[in-house]
Amino acid sequence: MKNKYINKIYEYILPNISTKVLIKFKFFWHFGYSINLRNPKTLNEKINWLKLNDRSQLHTQCSDKFLVRDYIKHKIGEKYLVPLYFQTKLAEEIIPENLPDEPHIIKTNHDSGGGIFVRDKSKIDWSKVQKQLHTRLGINYYPRSREWQYKNIEPRIIVEKLLEDKNGNIPFDYKVHCFNGRVRMISVDMGRGTDQHYRNWYNTDWEREKFKWSSPKENGKNTDPSDQDLKKPKTLKEMIRLSELLAKPFKYVRIDWYDVDEVLYFGEITFHHDGGFRPILPKTWDITLGSELELPIIAINKS
Known part of the structure; x- marks a missing residue:
């Protein structure tokens, strides 16, 4: 019900509201108190401050799921890239003849939505897929999120290999959160797309965060975190090393990885985890983590 009301509000106010005002409104909606953008203290406040003040062409490139491949290739090498089978700007070109016979995933490069999993081309309603992709190509993620890096991405469709381990399972999703170029914590998503979707949090020594x-x-x-603990991945040191190479130009960034039978593949780069609008619990940790993230001293952006 809450989302229904907020969607109606967005429909009427988005075209005429400034980014700063929208951030203030959304922050109060989610947290119940006003955001401090002049002197941000919590991690969520600082993420929203960065949303207003930390913008560059590199942010746009790294948020583009197609163009980020060049950044990865240049920084750490193309062996960490998920194999790319096809790319196009036209939904009508997503037809069986243009796609591989092996399992793959179809997604757009400019938003934060999930992809379309294809394991058997003969069982796919391609007209339905094209319609869905055509709609997604026409959406600019920026007006609602006000995450500037998405504003100027040229929409396209990419088709990549579907990563599966030796047992045919989708690999765990490791999200490496970096503060000022150094890894601070790692979250692991398990069971994505199911009711058993859990997210555990670890430090760099693979100890559970509090x-x-x-x-x-x-x-x-x-x-929420699972009661089940996860075994430390053998690729952890490599994951940390590579993440810090990629994170060096940024204040806060999340580097996502997949570990497929002890082989690392780059997932994506995110600059504002959940938009800076999800609570960290206990609340004291929002302040604790915020104190560890250093921001540059610059004038507040009034956009």
Whole structure:
């Protein structure tokens, strides 16, 4: 019900509201108190401050799921890239003849939505897929999110290899959160797309963190930590080293990885985890983590 009302509000106010005002409104809506943009203290406040003040062409490139491949290739090498099978700006070109016979995923490069999993081309309604992709190509993610890096991405469709481990399972999703070029914590998503979607938090020594930073699931629950502990991945040191190479130009950034039978593949780069609008619990940890993120001293952007 809450989302229904907020969607109606967005429909009427988005075209005429400034980024700063929208951030203030959304922050109060989610947290129940006003954001301090002049002297941000919590991690969520600082992420929103960065949304207003930390903008560059490199942010746009790294948020583009197609162009980021060049950044990865240049910084750490193309062996970490998921194989790319096809790319196009036209939904009508997503037809079986242009796609591989092996499992793959179809997604757009300019938004934060999920992809279309294809394991058997003969079982796909391609007209439905094209219609869905055509709609997604016409959406600019920026007006609602006000995350500037998405504003000028040229929409396109990319088709990549579907990553699966030796047992045919989708690999765990490791999200490496970096503060000022150094890895601070790692979250691991398990069971994505299911009711058993959990998210555990670890430090760089693979010890459980004492906080949670959960996202909403489709069933109305959250991606809270699992009671089950996860074995430390053998690729952890490499994951940390590579993440810090990629994170060096940025104040806060999240580098996502997949570990497929001890082989690392780059996932994506995110600059504002959940938009800076999801609570960190216990609340004291929002302040603790915020104190560890250093911001540059510049004038507040009034956009």
